[in-house]
Amino acid sequence: MTRQVRQRKQRGRSLVGETYEVEVGPVAHGGHCVARHDGRVLFVRHTLPGERVLARVSEGEEGSRFLRADAVEVLEASPDRVEPPCPFAGPGRCGGCDFQHVALPAQRRLKSAVVAEQLHRLAGLDVDVEVQPVPGDQDGLRWRTRVQLVTDRSGRIGLHKHRSHQVVAVDDCRIARPDARVLVDGHPVEGAGVAVAESVRGHDFEVDPAGFWQVHPGAPEALVDAVLRFLAPRPGERCLDLYAGVGLFSVFLADAVGPTGSVVAVEGERVAAEHAASNLEVFPGAAARRGSVDRDLAEDPGEPVDLVVLDPPREGAKRTVVEEIVRRGPRAVAYVACDPAALARDVAIFAEHGYAMTRLEAFDLFPMTHHVECVALLRNSR
Template sequence: MTRRTRARAARGASHVGERHVVEVGAVAHGGHCVARLADESGGGRVVFVRHALPGERVEVEVTEGTDGDTFWRADAVAVLSASPDRVQAPCPVAGPGLCGGCDFQHVALTRQRALKAEVVAEQLRRLAGLSVDVTVEAVPGDVDGLRWRTRTRLAHLPDGRTAMRKHRSHDLVPVDDCLIALPSSSSPSESVSAAGRSHTFQVTGDGFWQVHPGAPRVLVETVLAMLRPEPGERVLDLYAGVGLFSAFLADAVGAGRVVAVEGHPGAARDAASNLPCGVRVLQGDVARVLASTLDEPFDLVVLDPPREGARKAVVDRVVDRSPRAVAYVACDPAALARDVATFAAHGYRLDELRAFDLFPMTHHVECVALLTRS
């Protein structure tokens, strides 16, 4: 029996296992598309469908859903009318009821990026009231969307075989070769060349590092191009990790000031080792650090928060420092849109947005946003 990661009390009779034919609607945030049941038993209920594409007619099997739920979840188990963007998944364990690591292996790569762009634009429109044209850019370092993930967490079956988990489940699926994984060295250091400079970063334990090999360079160069740091400026790098942005920002501002704040103790220790002695590294929760110290103006701020975003307390305290510009690096478009709306309430506008396909074959997308005072 599948054990769901989000167990909750049943709200009426279960419909798991039922099959329905649906017309697939728009893509939604999370790696699925929206459909609506049209038959009598469904009553027009919204269903989030995986393994489908907008415009397709498919047969779905309900994977989560009771009478009392506002929406159900389902897998497309048979394609009755296929999209021209549908392709054969390169991985034999990508599909309904199989490995949950990828969302879009059944989608042509260019269409994957277009779908992600639609999601980013929709989140900004719905949560921030902004109409933004979004293009998701390819990043050097993968091969047709495969062999890019430098860090992969594999589970193990009792017989020793490697495995991955099913979508929203603890059940395991044997995986001999994860096609998005890139074999990497065991070296605890990473070297990055960007903007005419090179730095080597120590990354120990479970310290955060971008998993796409092309990500560090493209993100550093994008942040620097957006902020245009000048010698002597004061920079605040929040959720600084092991110091990727701080190192290159310190080069740019020279005799200026760079302060890096990181919550993870191990990453903060790595940052202290990686960064020049002139960069101040503070370890602690970003909101609490900003509430208790650094009560002074900064010219520039870099925000690279976890998936839940920076949230209002941090945005409010960033604005208190009166930066001329903020570069926001976001791995979740909904969190980005919510925080952009909070910045807008303080008079900061979204001036520029770039989106990068750092996670091909999945629904994830990385954005860098430039916010400046109106």
């Protein structure tokens, strides 16, 4: 049988390359700002709210609901605009950083606005948000402890353009530390297959060189501190650590609840789960399980727990996982979120089941980019 290939319907004439003069509106989730031209929405990168720019369309057609564009000329600049410290940043260049052209305090204000807007729009909450810096970067630079580079067909090493597979040759990533571990096409340049050690608050963690670990040196301490402050774990309590990675939060929960308590870490990635088991082996009441979180929770009898740490991937935990957590009746949930939209959607689901967000802290773990990390506390209000 011949397989039919569905072609994307052409909406109209391509507008790529068209240039419009626009007044720039508010920041939006994703590293761009919102502008309008002849009634059509443009998502414009490399600009700031309040600026007047020439925006060149990078994606879109006449029938598109919105267009993507780059600010290629600034006609009226924001006072928060600065000269990008990286020569590879800008329209048509490396797509790794969104805010190189923005003063660092203003970057954090933009991220605060995005988190607040997402919580208002998707969860119906009005929250004052302040994105906090953490130690370990140099004015927003030289913080990445791991850099993932790619190669093109000719063997050039660099980073991708924004929303493209095209490689921009980069000889010095300005947000990377000089001693950063380098991966090329997903493979460590050195030490392939050999676990490395990371230390947080006196605990050492085995981590695969190509596996997940927070890339800002100040991130693990900041996140552990927020989770422990929010949950205030007590001796004897029962804990779940979901999407646990190598067990960063599990180790500190196990420390806090002691031998009369319990901690179960659930992680889907095989190597990370193995490292979590190794990192937890000194705690008699702690264990690591490998498996998809939603499937693991659904197959588990669902015995009650006191505390949950939820640190899902960018798409969030989603309804099935949230409802399995609620079924276990924890007194508190610490939600560690790398995407404010996913956080807001999940917070709304928790609210349906009587769990209200009572605290929120946000951290600038990814300076020069639009990314932001949040820790939210959810409590059973019924």
